[in-house]
Amino acid sequence: MRLRVLILTNLFPTPWDPLRGTFNRQQFERLGQYHDVDVLTAVDFRERLGGRKGEVKVSGLRTDHFTFVYPPRIGRTLHAMCWLLSLLVQRGRQLRLANYDCLLVSWAYPDAVAVGWLARRLGIPYVVKVHGSDLNVQAEHALRRPQIRSALHHANAVIAVSEALATKAVALDADAARVHVLYNGVDPGLFAPGSRSQARERLDLSPDAPLVLYVGNLKLAKGCLDLLEAFPALLAEHPRAQLVYVGAGPCQTSLLERASALGCADRVFLAGPVPHGALPDWFRAADLLCLPSHNEGVPNVVLEAMSCGTPVVATRVGGIPEVLPSQAGLLVPAHNRDALSQALIDAAGTRWERDAIVRQAAAFRWDDNVSRLAGILRDVVAASPSPLRATA
Incomplete structure (x- = not known):
């Protein structure tokens, strides 16, 4: 019918x-x-x-x-x-x-x-x-x-x-x-593992600096400022680390001003919004995706990152725990910037099994x-x- x-x-x-x-x-x-x-x-x-x-x-x-x-x-x-x-x-x-x-x-x-x-x-x-x-x-x-x-x-x-x-x-x-x-x-024909070095070359990113990626609206409820506040702790462990925001929103100016106040403006980059079809290269280029939202359903960027084999650090809110097992990432309480800092450090030091992350994402088509x-x-x-x- x-x-x-x-x-x-x-x-x-x-x-x-x-x-x-x-x-x-x-x-x-x-x-x-x-x-x-x-x-x-x-x-x-x-x-x-x-x-x-x-x-x-x-x-x-x-x-x-x-x-x-x-x-x-x-x-x-x-x-x-x-x-x-x-x-x-x-x-x-x-x-x-x-x-x-x-x-x-x-x-x-x-x-x-x-x-x-x-x-x-x-x-x-x-x-x-x-x-x-x-x-x-x-x-x-x-x-x-x-x-x-x-x-x-x-x-x-x-x-x-x-x-x-x-x-x-x-x-x-x-x-x-x-x-x-x-x-x-997720569309597995679009979001799939690929060469990190080639993705970074296409995006004009440093070939070897640790890269934390945020994809989404730049607004308070998405935790974008929480991520920025947590980032200096990762920098203390990995001084060459980079934090890249992909997206647009009302917090853009606040992010730039706060990065300057924290002394990490040279390691924080706002890439602006990009077409959906361009996101796979960003996920492949990243060492991890971080989405510290205050509330969520199941954000597609988490599934899409996993489909590219990229581990995720996210908050334990909404349906995220239902789709993000320990072999694919780490979960922290919302609003807890100290826990988020530690999770970024732990995730950066973990040897993730990318194939296992991709297999987890395969359940969502x-x-x-x-x-x-x-x-x-x-x-x-x-x-x-x-x-x-x-x-x-």
Whole structure:
């Protein structure tokens, strides 16, 4: 049974942020092999004002966007209503006429809350995919929590990227029988072991200096400043070590200023954001990846680094412990910079068995992930009453 599926999310590449939501891009593009998929992405109105930064072309999908308009700085609890009104004003007629079989929404708030209301309006089932901070952070706010709870409770299925997140979804009143754990995947054709020296040569990096790599948004919740504070301890053991940040975000200036204050600015480098297809060389070039996040689902960079044979130092949060065994890396408590310093030193002194790390990553493949996702959507539609197409 081939379905007509509409995906709604804020986590997908757009001309205003071409690198956004690459994990969703990989998953949804493959889902298009099973079902007819449209992707409608919410673009923050402030982002629209910043101008286009590139073009986005995704084979096998019909993609579009709408502008999410809301009152800035106030009324965060009204964002789901604003999200839905923005969607209906700009794409309402299109949605009423499209005759979708089901909706898939990626991110709990405001996206899933709004889509829950939309699905009831259209009379079709909906599936919620949750990622991490949408439940770990957003659901902790008193006025948003009941909205998220309702969206999860009424969903025909909930897809969580880790067991930890699935447990949280059930605690938020999702029907346990409808909650599915579906770890993100890796493309082994792209993320695979390779020559470290050749990767460093292509990236114009030192051929032999120990290299710690961070890949992700440069924001406090990702622990990027914790990593910087922990780095001097590694430098004391390995004076030629380098710390490279790949990504962009609000902490960029703070990182540069703090590196200067710590006296290690000459060993810290901000490479900026890079296309997803360029990440394998960064993982191959690194001695280890460090991601000291304060909360997570299962970050794809951990799986992708492992698929390249690169060990990982990460925090014991969310679903990371579920995918990172001791033979592939080290885990530390979040916010603990002393423990992070020691883990960096220990990881740098460990002789890692790269083949064992790659074998661990082999359990996470997009083909398996998407086959299960396609089946979940079919089951949801098969179990639902015939859609009552909206006529209003």
